[in-house]
Amino acid sequence: MTVFVWEGKDKKGKVVKGEIEANSLQLAFNRLKAKGISPDSKTIREKGKGLEMELTIPGFAPKFNTKDVVIFTRQLATMIDAGLPLVQALGILAKGAEKKVNANTLLAVKEVVETGGTFAEGLASQPKTFDELYINMVKAGEGGGILDIILERLAAQLEKTMKLTREVKTAMIYPGVVVSAAVIVTSILLIFVIPTFEEIFADFGSELPLPTVICLKLSRFFVANWYFIFGSIGIFIYSFFKFLGTPRGKEVLHPIFLKLPIFGNIIQKVAIARFTRTLGTMLSSGVPVLEALLICSRTAGNYVVQRDIQEARIAISEGKPMLEPLEESTVFPAMVTSMIGVGEATGALDAMLAKIADFYEDEVDNAVTALKQMIEPIMILTLGVIIGGLVISMYLPIFKMGSVI
Numbered sequence: 014m015t016v017f018v019w020e021g022k023d024k025k026g027k028v029v030k031g032e033i034e035a036n037s038l039q040l041a042f043n044r045l046k047a048k049g050i051s052p053d054s055k056t057i058r059e060k061g062k063g064l065e066m067e068l069t070i071p072g073f074a075p076k077f078n079t080k081d082v083v084i085f086t087r088q089l090a091t092m093i094d095a096g097l098p099l100v101q102a103l104g105i106l107a108k109g110a111e112k113k114v115n116a117n118t119l120l121a122v123k124e125v126v127e128t129g130g131t132f133a134e135g136l137a138s139q140p141k142t143f144d145e146l147y148i149n150m151v152k153a154g155e156g157g158g159i160l161d162i163i164l165e166r167l168a169a170q171l172e173k174t175m176k177l178t179r180e181v182k183t184a185m186i187y188p189g190v191v192v193s194a195a196v197i198v199t200s201i202l203l204i205f206v207i208p209t210f211e212e213i214f215a216d217f218g219s220e221l222p223l224p225t226v227i228c229l230k231l232s233r234f235f236v237a238n239w240y241f242i243f244g245s246i247g248i249f250i251y252s253f254f255k256f257l258g259t260p261r262g263k264e265v266l267h268p269i270f271l272k273l274p275i276f277g278n279i280i281q282k283v284a285i286a287r288f289t290r291t292l293g294t295m296l297s298s299g300v301p302v303l304e305a306l307l308i309c310s311r312t313a314g315n316y317v318v319q320r321d322i323q324e325a326r327i328a329i330s331e332g333k334p335m336l337e338p339l340e341e342s343t344v345f346p347a348m349v350t351s352m353i354g355v356g357e358a359t360g361a362l363d364a365m366l367a368k369i370a371d372f373y374e375d376e377v378d379n380a381v382t383a384l385k386q387m388i389e390p391i392m393i394l395t396l397g398v399i400i401g402g403l404v405i406s407m408y409l410p411i412f413k414m415g416s417v418i
Contacts, residue, residue: 017041017059021052043121043138077115077142079178083171085119090164099160100126118142131155145308146170146291153299163298170294173374177283180381184279187385191392195399202403204239207232210407224406267316271344279380281344284318286373289349293366303330318344 019041020030029050035041045052085106092102100123107119118139125135133152136143147167154163211229214221221229235242256262271277288309295305306326313319321342328338336354339345349369356365 015041015059017057019045019050019052019057021045021050021057023051024049040117040120040124043124077112077118077139079171079175081112081115082142082147083168083175085115086164086168086171090161090168093164094161099132132160144312146295146312149300149304149308150295150298153295157299166294166298170290173290173370174287177286177374177377180377181279181283184276184381184384187388191388191395194392195395198396199399199403200235200239202400203232203235207403207407208236214410222406222409224402225409228403228406263316271315271317275384279377279384280315282373282377282380284313284315284344285346285349286370286377288313288318288322289366289373290370293363293370296366297363315344321345 015035017033017035018030019033020028023029033041033044035044042052042057045057088106089102092105093099097105103119103123103126107116107123110116110119121139122132122135125138126132131152132155133148136148136151150163150167151160154160157163207228211232214225214229257266270280273280291312292305292309295308296302300308303326306322306329310319310322310326313322321339321344324338324342325335329335334354334357336350336357339350339353340347342350352365352369353362356362359365
């Protein structure tokens with residue numbers, strides 16, 4: 014093990030310093046935190062060396078992302094299925110990790126297991142990497158002695174989630190590209206191109222066509238106030254996403270998102286697919302239904318869906334079927350609620366939820382494909398109208414002069 018020199022504050026706020034042995038800087042940091050010491054990340058370093066900058070600035074450090082978690086989960090499932098002890102498997106995966114942050118995370122989990130903790134407790138010590146769904150499913154797998162099977166299900170669940178996330182990003186980014194392209198092209202024309210024509214038209218000595226006059230006035234306004242225009246757009250976008258990140262913002266905006274043309278339908282289908290896939294996977298893994306619904310509500314991604322899931326959880330806790338509150342929901346279609354009702358009645362709810370998830374994941378894929386096909390001609394048409402309109406407006410005086418001559 015490596016010896017690290019550290020300085021920090023204890024529980025009473027007193028400045029303390031010392032040395033600690035650990036496999037990595039991050040593990041040394043975690044151990045000190047576990048002892049009730051708040052170490053200063055700027056002073057903790059390997060003994061005999063300069064400052065180690067492994068604890069990097071938040072937001073710029075490499076992350077143990079979802080793709081990494083999927084690969085780790087599949088590899089670990091294979092190793093456990095082959096009979097390899099958990100601690101040894103974690104050590105091998107940490108040693109072979111490409112990113113240092115991944116290795117440190119796995120070593121931290123391994124350390125908890127080595128000191129007598131469960132695998133789920135080790136994962137819970139890394140909440141930025143492993144969420145509630147992952148931890149609870151592992152806990153159920155450890156309790157039932159089927160950890161390798163649960164890990165395979167988790168990997169499949171995460172892959173499905175990644176695919177849905179990609180579909181949503183594609184659906185949202187495509188229109189953004191259209192708008193951005195239109196704004197950039199229009200701005201370039203108004204700021205750099207049209208003022209050149211204005212200098213030419215100044216010597217014409219005749220009245221300019223109305224479209225040309227409008228374009229010239231718009232160009233003058235844009236050149237004089239471009240900083241205010243772009244600043245206002247930037248402030249609006251920042252304020253919008255800041256508000257969206259608040260509980261009140263979610264309560265106000267999420268119902269509106271579900272009612273948007275085209276996009277509302279995609280958001281609804283994504284929410285249904287995510288809920289049914291997550292709940293079905295957890296139930297089939299042995300997670301209690303009330304706990305599973307609680308986790309599903311926290312990972313729903315939409316305030317309306319979260320509220321409806323919480324109401325379903327309350328109904329079940331009172332001895333009622335899940336079907337009743339979901340039937341009153343504006344998010345879940347009749348087909349979904351009827352299939353859930355059949356699943357509850359037959360005792361095959363997890364299988365029925367998996368079928369619903371498969372159906373809606375395909376629906377999302379088809380909806381995004383259709384959106385792409387629709388956006389492409391709209392993008393070409395929009396840019397054509399903007400650029401063509403500005404160009405024609407600028408050439409109208411020249412055409413007029415030619416007709417007079």
